[in-house]
Amino acid sequence: MQVYRLPVLENNYIFVLHDPARNIAAVVDPAEAEPVLQQLQALGAELVTIFNTHHHRDHVGGNRQLLERFPNIPVYAGAEDQGRIPGQQVFLREGDQVEFADRTGEVFFVPGHTYAHIAYYFPPAAGEEIGDLFCGDTLFAGGCGRLFEGTPAQMLSSLSKLRNLPDSTKIWCAHEYTLTNLEFALTVDGNNDDLQNRFQEVKEARSRLEATIPSVLGVEKRTNPFLRWDEPALQAAVKSSHPEETFGRLRGMRDRF
Ligand code: ZN
Ligand code: FE
Numbered sequence: 513m514q515v516y517r518l519p520v521l522e523n524n525y526i527f528v529l530h531d532p533a534r535n536i537a538a539v540v541d542p543a544e545a546e547p548v549l550q551q552l553q554a555l556g557a558e559l560v561t562i563f564n565t566h567h568h569r570d571h572v573g574g575n576r577q578l579l580e581r582f583p584n585i586p587v588y589a590g591a592e593d594q595g596r597i598p599g600q601q602v603f604l605r606e607g608d609q610v611e612f613a614d615r616t617g618e619v620f621f622v623p624g625h626t627y628a629h630i631a632y633y634f635p636p637a638a639g640e641e642i643g644d645l646f647c648g649d650t651l652f653a654g655g656c657g658r659l660f661e662g663t664p665a666q667m668l669s670s671l672s673k674l675r676n677l678p679d680s681t682k683i684w685c686a687h688e689y690t691l692t693n694l695e696f697a698l699t700v701d702g703n704n705d706d707l708q709n710r711f712q713e714v715k716e717a718r719s720r721l722e723a724t725i726p727s728v729l730g731v732e733k734r735t736n737p738f739l740r741w742d743e744p745a746l747q748a749a750v751k752s753s754h755p756e757e758t759f760g761r762l763r764g765m766r767d768r769f
Pocket of ligand 1: 566649
């Protein structure tokens with residue numbers, strides 16, 4: 513399975529998954545249809561599945577147009593999102609499995625950004641060591657999604673599930689927010705050497721207009737404040753010793769940053 517990252521809108525990424533052996537493709541969160549159709553044409557591949565993580569327009573905006581072109585393909589999204597995802601046919605819950613190419617993905621229910629948000633985790637292919645996580649607007653490189661429909665406790669529980677995946681996991685999140693996220697992270701975790709180094713790397717990458725996605729979970733665990741609610745340095749920064757309170761205060765500070 514090859515993953516193609518398509519930059520669209522202001523700062524979104526669409527991911528096209530390609531199986532060259534079968535000439536088929538799937539798409540994760542098609543904000544727009546046109547760039548997906550162009551990628552399919554370049555690959556000479558048929559679209560067979562749409563995977564959505566949540567109902568926001570910048571993740572499902574291309575569903576209808578893709579379905580006009582490929583009328584019989586299933587649209588996967590969270591069960592709780594029923595009625596909010598254009599063309600949804602498959603209603604996924606925690607622990608459900610999805611198939612693409614030679615990979616079987618696991619569904620995580622990760623409410624917080626929205627109440628219905630799901631993530632797709634594809635464990636490493638046979639003989640490989642790196643898995644792929646498509647997490648929409650839940651975990652970002654250096655940050656996490658805003659809490660539009662969920663509580664800090666829900667988001668913490670959702671991110672806990674993702675934090676338990678192997679450190680080598682590639683994080684395919686849906687937005688290029690990394691530089692701002694790390695600028696914020698430095699305000700609450702400034703003595704973290706890994707974070708300082710990452711900030712410099714990301715700053716240079718962005719000055720060359722390079723994408724910072726996919727990220728790697730091990731790096732996130734060392735540098736992303738929203739995976740570090742149990743670190744004394746972060747708890748001290750927000751004057752709390754409770755994980756949920758620490759997380760909630762960090763998210764509130766990020767909202768005002
Ligand atoms: Zn969103
Ligand atoms: Fe989004």
